[in-house]
Amino acid sequence: MSYEKVKRIGQVEIAVNDNVIEMAGVRDFNPDQIFDCGQCFRWEKDHKSWLGIAGARVARVSYDSDGKLLRIEQLGSNEPSQDRLSDVAFWWNYFDLDRDYEKIKAYLSEGDPVMKEASNFGSGIRILRQDFWEALISFIISQNNNIPRIKKCINSLAEALGEKVAELEDGSLWYSLPNPEVLARATEEELSACKLGYRSKYLIEAAKQYIRWTEERDMNAQWYVTRFDEASKLEAFCGVGPKVANCVGLFGLGLIDSFPIDVWIRRIMNEFYGIPEKDLKGMKAYAAEHFAPYGGIAQQYLFYRKLVDKSGK
């Protein structure tokens, strides 16, 4: 098995062989925590690795903590890019490998034993840099919904309106999420099979807004980066309120100080920091004062801590 050494970035050595990318020396990385902390909905554990899809890329991801070796195998008939470096660049960005989480954990933990415990517990969490549009529709679907059902909704939406991007050896088919044009033209009847409930019309309207605003920006490929330079501006989308806006900002725009407050964070902040559960402004202020500029990362440590607690262990 000959791996072609591609490059070295900081402490990370990157090698590529056909569909497999190996990155040695990746720190602060735990796939179980990354994929199971509620930030993404299209990755499932399969034996000791994780199988999932981001954009049109289906992949199997595993990590060996002894060698700090991250292994990414791109799967399916979607031929890997001719330029291997673009695949490397995609995953490097997706897993937020430029960010020094060790430094951030130390910063957040200083003088905060709760955060120290939580960030140690979820020390391998990373904020995935997801596609903006995918994050937008995923978290519109997430509202007033539970994680297992969110996953079902998103997968059935992909099967119904997305494009087939891969067929694996076991015969399983993988579909991308529908793009804005397809979703904008869909009807609520078409979406009824996806069991999205009242969220169907939010998605369709949000897709129309996305297209309208894209055209206003003269088709600039990433117009949204400048338009939504803070999470609250995302509330202009139909179906996006304060909580979803912060999730989309955090996971889809890299607005790392976004602090999504959902029912669990309300309970956590009450339990750990003594803030009344209904005092959302107080929680927002507390996060701004103590967690900035890494509110979103702090939030994930707290959320994951509670999530594991809850699932009974």
Next chain:
DNA sequence: GCCCAGGAGAAGG
């Protein structure tokens, strides 16, 4: 059968 879920929009105070 019941309560709830990574809430938001609309209506009413």
Next chain:
DNA sequence: CCTTCTCATGGG
């Protein structure tokens, strides 16, 4: 500005 009601679906 804030509070309350409604929304569709199914996981636990």
